[in-house]
Structures are given as structure tokens and as C-alpha cells.
Amino acid sequence: MRRRMVSLCLLLVDAAIVAFVPFxxxxxxxxxxVDNRYFELIFxxxxxxxxxxxxIFYLFGLYQRLWRYASIHELLGIIFAVTISSLVISVYMNIISANIPRSISIISWLLVIILVGASRLFIRILHFIRQKQQEESSHILIVGAGDAGAMIAREINQRYCDTKKLIGFIDDDKYKHNQMLFGVKILGDSQDITPIAAKYKVNEIIxxxxxxxxxxxxxxxxxxxxTGCTVKIVPGIYELMEGKVTVNQLRDVDLEDLLRREPVTLDLEQIASCLTGKRVLITGAGGSIGSELCRQIAKLSPSELALLGKGENSIYEIDRELREKYSGLTIKPIIADVRDKNRINDIFTRLKPExxxxxxxxxxxxxxxxQPVEAVRNNIFGTKTVAEAADKAGTGIFIMISTDKAVNPTSVMGATKRVAELVIxxxxxxxxxxxxxxxxxxxLGSRGSVVPLFKKQIAKGGPITITHPDMKRYFMTIPEATQLVLxxxxxxxxxxxxVLDMGEPVKIVDMASDLIELSGLERGQDIEIKFTGLRPGEKLFEELLTAEEGTTSTKHEKIFVANLKSVDVQQFQMGLEDLRRASSSEEIISILGKLVPSYYKAREKYCDVCINTAKSDVKVDPTGVPVQQQAEHTFAS
Structure with missing residues (x-):
């Protein structure tokens, strides 16, 4: 059918050329x-x-050729067809005694050859251009013939048809197989990806x-x-909260994708009632969790959003980002240290955060x-300063971000966060x-976390260093954690x-192996994994609750309340005063042990192992520096 249409078009073009050439x-x-009588004769x-x-053109097969592959042979065919037709026309004109100059026949012969040849050359050039575009365009295979796949397919066809060619879909729903969607077939299920990609010369899979x-x-x-194809992925649920999927949102597969958790159901109306139209202040607003809290809260239209942090660059970045996206929002960037009591009180008195x-x-x-002195000053007394200022300012709700390391803490950091919980x-x-x-x-992806570290080590060619092969950690994505906090x-x-439901703990070794694979490399062959031994304060496994605590469920299926033991308020206050006066690390650790009794027990259990391992299992990295002395080379919680 298509060939007939092309032949018909060529016939019409030739008819136009032949009709106009004599004039x-x-x-x-x-x-x-020109004398009018010649025009009358031609007409x-x-x-x-x-x-x-x-x-004669038809007899010479000018409408049965594949002109997109035209060569000298086809050009000679045109010349012969035009020459024979010119001779026939000249003989015919002589028979009917049409008094037309012979030079007109010669000029017409030359013009018809040029114009008919140019029309065929145009087809050859057009085919060459299209072929070049197809060679340069990506052959796309979409995995998933649902709403997201349909959105991506529609955009490819409408906006990227010159650079991307949609080959088909893959979907595990057998009912959809061989059905058409946006003009292409659903070719098979996920087990068929490799043969389908080879058959259709796919070079990009979405x-x-x-x-x-x-x-x-x-x-x-x-x-x-x-398949060896480039693999792109539609972002997960948490990245798609704002609307439809677009090609611009496609990105390379990352570790967060492989650790996808079930989507969290949020009561957005209830969250909005607590934040919309309110004066909200976030400390540590430039950090990973703090900055994401800013983004999530900004969507809910607070009357004022105060971004408080000690690092000016990080506060500047989140301030600029929010101003570009939420031009109507009142944003107040504040550079301050939570340990500075006078400064915090002055800020809270002026802003009166709700x-x-x-x-x-x-x-x-x-x-x-x-450096336990710094941990105590920032985590305990910084929290105390902010909490007391909030009380004086008449704040309605104060939410502190804590950690699983506060449970049976073996580290100074964990112990100080547990004391901070007791403070509030x-x-x-x-x-x-x-x-x-x-x-x-x-x-995942927070500052100092394991993923950015592993990526740097892979970029350097390895090795990836992990403290212990059995080490496990609970992981959440930043958006999921902040939404549950809200x-x-x-x-x-x-x-x-x-206590948030963190799901199942993940082995750090498995994460490292996944990252190596996502980088297109092989563990052991391209990148090695080395184990350096536990460091003081580290656990093999983190706990969200102690056996003694237990939990009470809430209205939300992924949020629980820890049943914590009550403490003697007077003794607690005395312990805080002792901490404030303490100057040595040994004294601080001793006082922390009294404030958090489980700290001593857990520390004795784990630290002997850590110290012995550190002494016996010190490895040297390619720079010649002992790995145990390099904080960045080991798992950073």
C-alpha cells in the first residue's frame, strides 16, 4: 500500500514536470x-x-523502482526513458505537422532529465537523512505498560520522536501481551527482556x-x-508525589531503587492542619534530614519557615532552592549555633515559632x-537550650530527631542522643x-552515610572497606523518613x-555488592571488598527497641511509641550538671553510664571486641595509611 502511494506521488510529480517543461x-x-501561437500549439x-x-516512463519501470537505493543504473534508466519519449514526441509532432522549433525538443529533453532525476535524488537524500536519524536515535523498550509507562510513551512520541524510537513494552500481565499501546505492541514479560532487546536492536530500557x-x-x-543496554528508571513513589511522570525525570538506576520499601500512606489533611498557616522553625535545616523537612513543609504553605543552622553554605543552598520554588513563601534563613543560649532565646522571642x-x-x-565533649555539648545541651527556648516562646509542638543508636547505646553519640530524649x-x-x-x-544518601562513601571508593577503583562482613543496618530514604516524622x-x-517501622535490616556487604554491579563492574574482579574490623562504639546490629521497652501502636501502621522506663528527675538533673562541669573524656563517659545504665553494659560487651579487632586486624590502604585511622574509609553511621 505504501509503495503504491509512493508510485502515485511520483506519477503526479512527473506529470507536473512534463507539463511545465515545454513552456x-x-x-x-x-x-x-515568445510568440503566442507557440503557446497555443503547446496547450x-x-x-x-x-x-x-x-x-514510456512506466514501460521503462520508473514507477517500480526503490528510489531510496537509487544509483547510476537508475539514472541511466531515466535518461533512456526521457530520450525515447522525446523521440516519440518529435515523430508525433512531425506526423501531425505541428510547427514547433526542433530546439524546443532538445531543451525539453535536457530539462526533463534534470528535473525527473532531481525528484528521484530527493527521495534518495530523504531516505538517507531518515536512516541517519534512526541510527542516531535510541531504540526504547519500556518495562511496564501501566500509567507511568503510558505517560513516558506518550511523551516520547510527541516530543522526542526525532531522537527516540519506541520499540515496544514489557509487562508481566499476560492479559496485556500482544495488545497495542501507542502504536506498539506489548511484546512479552520480564523473562523475555534479553531476547526482545536483541531482536529489536534496543539500546535503552526504561x-x-x-x-x-x-x-x-x-x-x-x-x-x-x-542486554548491555542503557537502563533508566522512573523515580519511586516518594519522588513522584508532585504529579505526572516525564522523560526529564528518568535517571540511572540507583541503590535507593534496589532497596525500595512499601509506599507510606500519609494523612496529608492531618499533617496540613498542624503546619499550614503556622510559623515553623527547623534546626539543622542545612543537613540531609533538615533540608528535606524544609522541602516537605514548604509544600504545605506555612505562614513562615525559619531555617536555622550553623553552616552558612548549607543554609544558603536550601534557602535559595526554596525561594526559587516557593516564591510566595516567607522564608527566614538564620545562622546560629544551638549551643548559644542567648542567641537562641533572642531568635525564639522574636519569631515565636509555633x-x-x-x-x-x-x-x-x-x-x-x-570527642565526647563536643557530642555532649551539641547533642545534649544544644537540645536542652532549644527545648527551653521553645518552652519560653510558647511553642505548640517540638519534635526532636533521634536515632536507633540511642537503644542500648555502645557509642558516645548514641548515649548522648538517648540523654537528649530524656531531656525533652x-x-x-x-x-x-x-x-x-x-x-x-x-x-540513604545523607551526609557521612555509607552510599556516597562507597561510590567514591568505586570511582577510585576500590577497594570498598567495611568493618565487618556481618554488619547490618536499618535504612530509609530521606523523603520517607521526613514524611513519617511529619x-x-x-x-x-x-x-x-x-519509633518508625524501618522494615528489615540490610547487610552492608550486600549494599556494596549492589553498588558495584550498578556501576557496571564485578566484585572481586574489578572492585575488591575488604573488612577492617569493628571500631570502638560500633555495633554489628542496630536496635530500634530494647526487649524491656516494647511498643504501643498508634493510628499509623508504621509509627509506634516506645514504652520507656521513667527516670528519677532529681538524679537526672544532677547528672546533667555533672556533665556540664566534666572536662575529660573518661569523666564524661562515666557520667553518661550513670544517666543511661544500658550504655555501660552494652559498651563492655561490644568495645572489648572492637579494641581487640582494631589491634589485630589493621589493614593498609593503597596510600600506605592504616585503614583504622581513616574515618572516611570505613562505614560511617
């Missing part, structure tokens, strides 16, 4: 001054001229199923990697282990402000330590 020849022969015999030309679990996605990616999220803290376990619980008992803490594990804030009645 052009007359014009050229008489240099623009009179034009149907015969056109019919003769086209009939995974367009945002709801896939980590294990399902890992299986699909294994199949995609066998909701506070306290995310400022020292979180790096090895660094705080060697103690203040809550005498304040009209509702104080609460939210406890969760590690977040939800927990709506559940706070005062004094709670909320």
Missing part, C-alpha cells in the same frame, strides 16, 4: 519573448505530450513501574544488564567517640509545649518517643 523550454529558447498538444512521456519492590526491581535489572523540628546534632559515631521528656512534664522524639535508623508530629500528645 520553460519556449521561454529559454526565445529568451522571454493544444500538451495532453498527448504528457501521456506519451508517462506511458523501567516504568514506580511501585516495584526492591527484590522485584533487582530481578528485572539483572535481566536488563545482560512548630519546631530539631534536627541539629552530631551524628558521626567514630568522630564523637574520640523531662521538659515536657513541666511545659505546655508538646515535646516528642522520633527515632529511626540510617537514611506524621508523627500530628500524633504527639507530649512526652512520646516515636
Amino acid at each position: 520553460i523550454a519556449l521561454y529559454l529558447r526565445f529568451e522571454g519573448t 493544444k498538444y500538451l495532453p498527448e505530450i504528457v501521456l506519451i512521456r508517462l506511458a 523501567i516504568a513501574i514506580p511501585s516495584l519492590s526492591g527484590s522485584q526491581l533487582r530481578e528485572i535489572i539483572r535481566g536488563c544488564k545482560k 512548630v519546631i523540628f530539631h534536627a541539629a546534632a552530631h551524628k558521626h559515631v567514630p568522630l564523637m567517640e574520640s 521528656q523531662n521538659i515536657n512534664s513541666v511545659s505546655n509545649t508538646r515535646f516528642a522524639a522520633v527515632r529511626f535508623g540510617n537514611v 506524621q508523627a508530629g500530628t500524633l504527639a500528645s507530649g512526652g512520646e518517643v516515636f
Whole structure:
């Protein structure tokens, strides 16, 4: 059908050329001054001229050739067809005694050859251009024939048709197989990715199923990697909260995708009622959790959003980002140290925040282990300063970000965060402000976390260093953690330590192996993994609750309340005063052990192992520096 249409178009083009050429020849022969009788003769015999030309063209097969592959042979065919048709027309004109100059026939012969040849050359050039575009364009295979896949396919067809060619879809729903979607077929299921990619010369695969679990996605990616194609992915649920999927949102597969957790259901109306139109202040606003809290809260239109932090660059970055995106929002960037009591009191007196999220803290376990004075000043007394200022300012809700390392702490950092929880619980008992803490594990991609570190080590060619082959950690994505923190804030009645459902712990070795594979490399062959031994303060396994504590469920399926033991308020206050006066690390650790009895027991259990391992298992990295002395070379909690 398509070939017939092309032949018909060529026939019409040739008819136009043959019809106009005699008049052009007359014009050229008489240099623009043509006797009307010649025009009348041409008009009179034009149907015969056109019919003769086209009939001979047809006999010479000019409408049965694949002109996109035209060569010298096809050009000779045109010359012969035009020459024979010109001779026939000349003989015919002589028979009917049409008095037309012979030079007109010669000029017409030359013009027809040029114009008909040019029309065929145009087809050859057009095909060459299209072929070049197809060679340069990406052949796309979309995994997932659902809403996200349909959105991506529609955009490819509408906006990227010159650079991307959609080959088809992959979907595990058997009912969809061989059905058409946007003009292409659903070719098979995820088991067929490799043969389909080879058959259709696919060079880019797009995974367009945002709801896939980590294990399902890992299986699909294994199949995609066998094809050698570029693999892109539609962002997960947390990255798609704002609307439809676009091609611009596609990105390379990352570790967060492989660890996908079930989507969290949020009561957005309840969260909005606590934040919309309120004056909100966030400490540590430039950090990983703090900055994401800023982004999430900005969507809910608070009357004022104060960004408090000690690092000017990080505060500047989040301030600029929010101003570009939320031009109508009142944003107040504040550079201040949470340990500066006078400065914090002055800020809170002026701003009178109604909701506070306290995310400022020292979180790096090895660094705080060697500098307990700083951990105590920032994590305990910084929290105390902010909490007391919130009480004086009449703040309605105060939420502190805590950590799973506060449970049976073996590290100074964990112990100080547990004391910080006790601080806000103690203040809550005498304040009209509702104080609460939210406890969760590690977040992927946060500053000092394992993922950026492993990526740097892979970029250097390895090795990846891990303290122990059995080390496990709980992980959440930053958006998921912050959304649950906001939800927990709506559940706070005062004094709670909320615990987030972190799912199953993940082996750090498995994470490292996944990252190596995502980088297109092989463990052991391209990148080695070395184990350096536990460091003081580190655990093999983190705990979200102690056996003695237990939990109480809340209205939200992924948020629980820890049943913590009460403490003697008087003794606690005396312990804080002792901490304030303490100057040596030994004295600080001793006082922390009295404030958090489980700290001593857990520390004795773990630290002997850590110290012995550190002495016996010190490895040297390629620079010649002992790995145990390099905080950046080992797992940073």
C-alpha cells in the first residue's frame, strides 16, 4: 500500500514536470519573448505530450523502482526513458505537422532529465537523512505498560520522536501481551527482556513501574544488564508525589531503587492542619534530614519557615532552592549555633515559632567517640537550650530527631542522643509545649552515610572497606523518613518517643555488592571488598527497641511509641550538671553510664571486641595509611 502511494506521488510529480517543461523550454529558447501561437500549439498538444512521456516512463519501470537505493543504473534508466519519449514526441509532432522549433525538443529533453532525476535524488537524500536519524536515535523498550509507562510513551512520541524510537513494552500481565499501546505492541514479560532487546536492536530500557519492590526491581535489572543496554528508571513513589511522570525525570538506576520499601500512606489533611498557616522553625535545616523537612513543609504553605543552622553554605543552598520554588513563601534563613543560649532565646522571642523540628546534632559515631565533649555539648545541651527556648516562646509542638543508636547505646553519640530524649521528656512534664522524639535508623544518601562513601571508593577503583562482613543496618530514604516524622508530629500528645517501622535490616556487604554491579563492574574482579574490623562504639546490629521497652501502636501502621522506663528527675538533673562541669573524656563517659545504665553494659560487651579487632586486624590502604585511622574509609553511621 505504501509503495503504491509512493508510485502515485511520483506519477503526479512527473506529470507536473512534463507539463511545465515545454513552456520553460519556449521561454529559454526565445529568451522571454515568445510568440503566442507557440503557446497555443503547446496547450493544444500538451495532453498527448504528457501521456506519451508517462506511458514510456512506466514501460521503462520508473514507477517500480526503490528510489531510496537509487544509483547510476537508475539514472541511466531515466535518461533512456526521457530520450525515447522525446523521440516519440518529435515523430508525433512531425506526423501531425505541428510547427514547433526542433530546439524546443532538445531543451525539453535536457530539462526533463534534470528535473525527473532531481525528484528521484530527493527521495534518495530523504531516505538517507531518515536512516541517519534512526541510527542516531535510541531504540526504547519500556518495562511496564501501566500509567507511568503510558505517560513516558506518550511523551516520547510527541516530543522526542526525532531522537527516540519506541520499540515496544514489557509487562508481566499476560492479559496485556500482544495488545497495542501507542502504536506498539506489548511484546512479552520480564523473562523475555534479553531476547526482545536483541531482536529489536534496543539500546535503552526504561523501567516504568514506580511501585516495584526492591527484590522485584533487582530481578528485572539483572535481566536488563545482560542486554548491555542503557537502563533508566522512573523515580519511586516518594519522588513522584508532585504529579505526572516525564522523560526529564528518568535517571540511572540507583541503590535507593534496589532497596525500595512499601509506599507510606500519609494523612496529608492531618499533617496540613498542624503546619499550614503556622510559623515553623527547623534546626539543622542545612543537613540531609533538615533540608528535606524544609522541602516537605514548604509544600504545605506555612505562614513562615525559619531555617536555622550553623553552616552558612548549607543554609544558603536550601534557602535559595526554596525561594526559587516557593516564591510566595516567607522564608527566614538564620545562622546560629544551638549551643548559644542567648542567641537562641533572642531568635525564639522574636519569631515565636509555633512548630519546631530539631534536627541539629552530631551524628558521626567514630568522630564523637574520640570527642565526647563536643557530642555532649551539641547533642545534649544544644537540645536542652532549644527545648527551653521553645518552652519560653510558647511553642505548640517540638519534635526532636533521634536515632536507633540511642537503644542500648555502645557509642558516645548514641548515649548522648538517648540523654537528649530524656531531656525533652523531662521538659515536657513541666511545659505546655508538646515535646516528642522520633527515632529511626540510617537514611540513604545523607551526609557521612555509607552510599556516597562507597561510590567514591568505586570511582577510585576500590577497594570498598567495611568493618565487618556481618554488619547490618536499618535504612530509609530521606523523603520517607521526613514524611513519617511529619506524621508523627500530628500524633504527639507530649512526652512520646516515636519509633518508625524501618522494615528489615540490610547487610552492608550486600549494599556494596549492589553498588558495584550498578556501576557496571564485578566484585572481586574489578572492585575488591575488604573488612577492617569493628571500631570502638560500633555495633554489628542496630536496635530500634530494647526487649524491656516494647511498643504501643498508634493510628499509623508504621509509627509506634516506645514504652520507656521513667527516670528519677532529681538524679537526672544532677547528672546533667555533672556533665556540664566534666572536662575529660573518661569523666564524661562515666557520667553518661550513670544517666543511661544500658550504655555501660552494652559498651563492655561490644568495645572489648572492637579494641581487640582494631589491634589485630589493621589493614593498609593503597596510600600506605592504616585503614583504622581513616574515618572516611570505613562505614560511617
